[in-house]
Amino acid sequence: MKIVALCGSPRKNNSRTGQLLKEVLAGAQSVGADTEYIDLTGLKLNYCLGCDRCHHLGECVQKDDFNSLFDKILSVDGLVLGSPVYIYHVTAQFKTWADRLGNAIHCQRLLGKYGAVVSTAGGSGQDETADYLELLLKRLGAQSVGRVACVLDDGPIPADAEPLGQARALGVTLARAIEEKKEFPEQLREQEGLRKYFRNVIIKRRDRWDWEYRYWLEKGWL
Ligand SMILES: Cc1cc2nc3c(=O)[nH]c(=O)nc-3n(C[C@H](O)[C@H](O)[C@H](O)COP(=O)(O)O)c2cc1C
Structure with missing residues (x-):
């Protein structure tokens, strides 16, 4: 079982969001998961060009780190998304990555995977940001097992906080959900409902979004 965490804080080793994400991974490791921590802000990730080609090709046309990261995500069982709150939302670096996920969302390409989220704030906005991160996981097709969303003081998080x-508990929960193939019926129902909505969109645009149309055909969703 493999779990990857993506951190959207630019503060490298000083990131408290990163500290929490590493603890989620430590929890998952304690019950047997293989894990990897990825600093999104250390990757070359350009803005989405809005060219729509990903719907036609099944991958982004840009030559940066997006496609290789996405291939890695496709190969793992669990994904942990983390961002500090920057002006009431995820950081621009995190959003830059998220804006590239149009094809992945139309095709729910993370169906069958599990996820969890972490958001930290200096004062407020941590719940709204965690809501957004969980929405992203669910729209990608993954099931979210939960979150850590908190307000933190300056400096590293004390060991007993x-x-x-x-x-750590969230990491254990995530690894166990993967192991047990746990089902969250409400999330599955929501995803099914979304497929009903997207079905018409995919059919209507079948000529331009031909990769996605073929993906939907193969999945038996049309
Ligand atoms: C540019 C910037 C914007 C921020 N905006 C907010 C905000 O809107 N609300 C808030 O509560 N904290 C805000 N903060 C504080 C961070 O969310 C908080 O310090 C967070 O824990 C930092 O996480 P990190 O250590 O992982 O980078 C902001 C910090 C920065 C640098």
Whole structure:
């Protein structure tokens, strides 16, 4: 079982979001998962060009780190998304990655995978940001097992602070959900409902979005 965490903070080793994400991974490792931590801000990720070619090709035309990262995500069982709150939302670096996920969302390409989210704030906005991160996971087709969303003081999180314990427990929960192939019926129903909506969109645009049309045909969703 492999779990990857993506961190949207630019503060490298000083990132408290990163500290929590690493603790989620440590929790997952403690029950047997193989894990990897990825600093999104250390990758070359350009803005989405809005060219629509991903719907036609099944991958992005840009030559940067997006496609190789996405291939890695496709190969793992679990994905942990983390961002600090920057002006009431995820960081621009995180959003730059998320804006590239149009094809992945239309095709729910993470169906069958599991995820969890982490958001940290200096004062407020952590719940809204965690809501967004979980929405992203669910729209990608993954099932979310939960979150750590908290307000933190300056400096590293003390070893005995509650969010660290919550993060470790979240990692265990994520690994166990993967192992047991746990089902979250409400999330599955929501995803099925979304497929009903997208079905018409995919059919209507079948000429321009031909890769996605073929993907939907292969999945038996049309
Ligand atoms: C540019 C910037 C914008 C921020 N915006 C907010 C905000 O809107 N609300 C808030 O509560 N904290 C805000 N913060 C504080 C961070 O969310 C908080 O310090 C967070 O824990 C940093 O996470 P990190 O250590 O992983 O980078 C902001 C910090 C920066 C640098």
